[in-house]
Amino acid sequence: MRLVSYRLKNQDVPLRVGAVVENNIVDVQEIYHRYRKEKNGEELDILIPEDPTSFFRLGHPAIECVQEAYTYCLANNWDGVDILPRDIVYLGTLIPEPSKIICVGRNYVDHAVEMNSDVPEYPVLFAKFANALIGPDDAIHKTRLTEKLDYEVELTIVIGKTASRVKKEDAYDYIAGYTIGNDISARDLQKRTPQWLQGKTIDRSTPIGPWMVTSDEIGDPSNLAIRCYVNGDERQSSNTKKLIYDIPFLIEFISNLITLQPGDLIMTGTPDGVALGMESPKFLQDGDIVTVEIENIGRMDNQVIAED
Template sequence: MKLVSYSIGSSAITPGILLPDLHQIIDLNDLGYPTLLSYIEAGLPAVDSRDAISADLVRLHAPLPKPPRIFAIGLNYRDHARESGMAIPTTPVVFFKLATSVIGPGDAIILPKNSTMPDWEAEFAFVIGKGGYRIPGSAWRDHVCAYTNVNDVSARDVQFSSTQWSMSKSFPTFCPLGPYLVTADEIEDPHNLDISLTIDGERMQHSNTRELVFKIPDLVEYLSSITPLLPGDIVSTGTPPGVGLGQNPKRWLKAGETVSVTVQGLGTLTNPLVAE
């Protein structure tokens, strides 16, 4: 299934299921699920599709507008660690993106006045369905319910002015997410998915999730050994090489550009860039 959050006109954001033809949506609110998180917490039960509405009438939002937590993994592609001038980690490098940074497909990324080095990062993310503490890596499929695209937008000058990264990656609009969640049953092997990013159609990043240093079982086991994972938690697994920091000369995001992230099987997440 493809899970969405959408609105029609000025109506409230509503959770739904985008049907396989991509032209119709089942309204989950009418079935007793006021948010997509509530549907995830219920275990993604089967629903009746008889009352689907036209997808042409809706605007898509971030599928999880207010996720409980957004874990992000740094330096999780070997070539990206090298282009960043950093050692390949032997333990996952974890930081957080604040939920207030989340936006959806088509929403504008606002380039803040207090950064001159805004950068892009295409990322593949997984979503926790069943929570747990000290989950063995071998049981990860029992706990991961879906996958999605993330753009881990980063203010490099802010990032390198501190020893922690979270603030540089948590400006408003710095976590584009979507366009939908794809349930885990639809992705046969999440560790063999092409991932790419373009700016105005020019490809800047291209890799495959098989290049991840720490894969989903590693991350589920590591994170849950420290904090209980919650339904709706998002884990963004890191970016491949090709970020602006690694270009020669370095290149930063500019107002007027459009950036798109595509992970195989997960659709394309596109956002325009505007100045604050």
């Protein structure tokens, strides 16, 4: 199942949680209530919030309830359910206000090499904040403070239940699903101090989406093709099997430092091919279209808009 945050276009209303049916959207609350009605009013485990942040903070229980409803409505050919065509729907930030966005730097050997860095002895962790997040239908904001805006496609984990001191062998039990992140980085701002934060969490700079694919449908997350294009030109092409620190290791490592909560995001690192690693760097410019895609998840296109 693929979950989105959406609203109808040209409506200034809060985002809602939706599910993808082919290339269309159904409202999660609607299918949940449809399912409950067929259960003759039987009380299910929880109520489903409209708000995406509240929904994802409930984690596995909310997602499992929706999966039951989705399966029921699918089996009944979506009878009685409004199916919204994609062209009338705006997709927003998947989780507008996660409690944590944890990013992993230099987690592919080839990327460490192109950055003239050693392979890190431990995972390199840094943070983003919610101000940076945008959705698949939003533009990447290029602040006038940077002339070196870079792209970084990353497999992104959505946490599904509270995780503290998790063992590697149990790590996948704590994951709700996966999405695509584009760790847009202002390299000139990032590099002017030893700490990277100021170049990594600029307002409206980090696309997440286009949806979250639940863990049961993703296949093996340690063997997914991952790519990035700028204006159709392939810049990054790799596979998540090349991660230095794989997903179970990261869950164990991070959860021993920080308690993870449902709805938290972990951006697992980017492969080689970034602009900064080129002999003649091709940084992002006003009007560029950045496309990121990961096997079994999908693709996302965002235009770069320079600050006026």
